[in-house]
Amino acid sequence: xxxSRIALAGGIAVSSVVLLSxxxxxxxxxxxxxxxxxxxxATVNVKVxxxxxxxxxxxxxxxxxxxxxxxxxxxxPLSGWKAEVTKAKLAKPLELHGKKINEVVSKVxxxxxGSKIGPGQFQQFPLSLGxxxxxxxxxxLKAIQTYDNNEVVRWIEEPKEGAAEPQNPAPVLKLSxxxxxxxGGGATKTDDKAGHDxxxxxxxxxxxxxxxxxxxxxxxxxxxxxxxVGVAGVAFGVLAGRRRSA
Numbered sequence: 001x002x003x004s005r006i007a008l009a010g011g012i013a014v015s016s017v018v019l020l021s022x023x024x025x026x027x028x029x030x031x032x033x034x035x036x037x038x039x040x041x042a043t044v045n046v047k048v049x050x051x052x053x054x055x056x057x058x059x060x061x062x063x064x065x066x067x068x069x070x071x072x073x074x075x076x077p078l079s080g081w082k083a084e085v086t087k088a089k090l091a092k093p094l095e096l097h098g099k100k101i102n103e104v105v106s107k108v109x110x111x112x113x114g115s116k117i118g119p120g121q122f123q124q125f126p127l128s129l130g131x132x133x134x135x136x137x138x139x140x141l142k143a144i145q146t147y148d149n150n151e152v153v154r155w156i157e158e159p160k161e162g163a164a165e166p167q168n169p170a171p172v173l174k175l176s177x178x179x180x181x182x183x184g185g186g187a188t189k190t191d192d193k194a195g196h197d198x199x200x201x202x203x204x205x206x207x208x209x210x211x212x213x214x215x216x217x218x219x220x221x222x223x224x225x226x227x228x229v230g231v232a233g234v235a236f237g238v239l240a241g242r243r244r245s246a
Contacts, residue, residue, distance in 0.1 A: 026051040028060075028143045028155045030171040033126075038178040041072075041130030046171065049122035052147055057117035059146035060125060061109045062171075063156075068133040069094065073105035076126035080115020083108060116148065132175055139173040 029047045036042035050057050064070055071094050075083040088106035095101070110125055117123045132139070143155040157166035 027169060028145060028171050030141055030173045032173065035176055035179075036129075036132060036173055037176045038132055038136070039134040040132055040178065041128070042132060042173075043126060043128050044173060045124040045126050046141070046143070047122060047124050048117060048143075048145060050117045050119055051153075052149075052151070053119050055147040055149040055151060056119070057123075057145055058112040058148045059110065059144075060123075061107055061144040061146075062125075062127075063107045063142040063144075064105060065139055065141070066106075068136050068139060069104040070129055070131070071101045071104055072128070072130045073108060074128040075108050075110070076128070078110070078125060080113060081110045081123075081125070082113040083110050129173075134178060137175055139175065140170050141173060142170045 026049055028049070031045050031047060033043045033045060036044065046060070046062055048057060048060050064073060066088075069090060073085070075085065077083070085105055086107045086109065087103045089103050090101070093100040093102050094104070108125075108127065140158050145153045145155065147153075153168060155168050156170050157168050159165060159169050159172060
């Protein structure tokens with residue numbers, strides 16, 4: 001009886017691990033390539049996993065905050081996806097490199113054009129952002145994910161410090177402290193370096209995306225192997241117990 005109870009508990013534990021491992025990769029997130037320093041420029045990847053078993057992601061929309069508008073948002077061309085940049089007028093113009101900016105990018109939308117994100121897959125969408133705000137510690141980039149069965153998932157709930165994670169948290173870009181090298185303060189040398197870093201980061205994004213995919217796959221494989229070993233151990237214990245009872 002005790003052995004059977006242990007086996008049942010082990011089965012429940014294994015099921016819980018499998019379920020939790022499936023949801024651990026389900027959030028849309030934003031990850032900087034290198035550093036995202038206040039007042040500077042950054043290349044980031046919006047990572048979009050497919051969390052459905054019977055549908056594919058065919059559209060991704062990223063909305064930018066209106067309280068901290070960005071003067072420059074540029075998507076990197078991505079094979080199989082069409083990017084559309086939407087701009088909005090500013091009530092108060094921004095000043096960048098001595099010029100007044102009257103409108104900024106409010107959202108970027110990628111629509112499948114020969115590609116899609118299938119079940120068990122993810123896709124990274126590279127963006128060049130700048131200048132990042134100097135008076136904020138993070139940027140909340142609300143995302144909307146659309147599947148080919150017309151289901152829409154809104155990743156727009158802002159995480160609150162000290163509170164439980166919301167069901168559909170919005171992607172959050174953490175900003176690091178401003179540095180002399182990455183501060184977009186208007187110096188020509190700094191701006192040129194920022195532009196060079198953006199280009200280099202964009203060129204590296206596909207390679208790094210592949211590395212990230214490999215790491216996620218390896219972690220999942222190792223996790224499954226560990227679960228199978230645990231199940232085998234429980235089964236062995238049950239059989240051993242039955243033989244002793246006989």
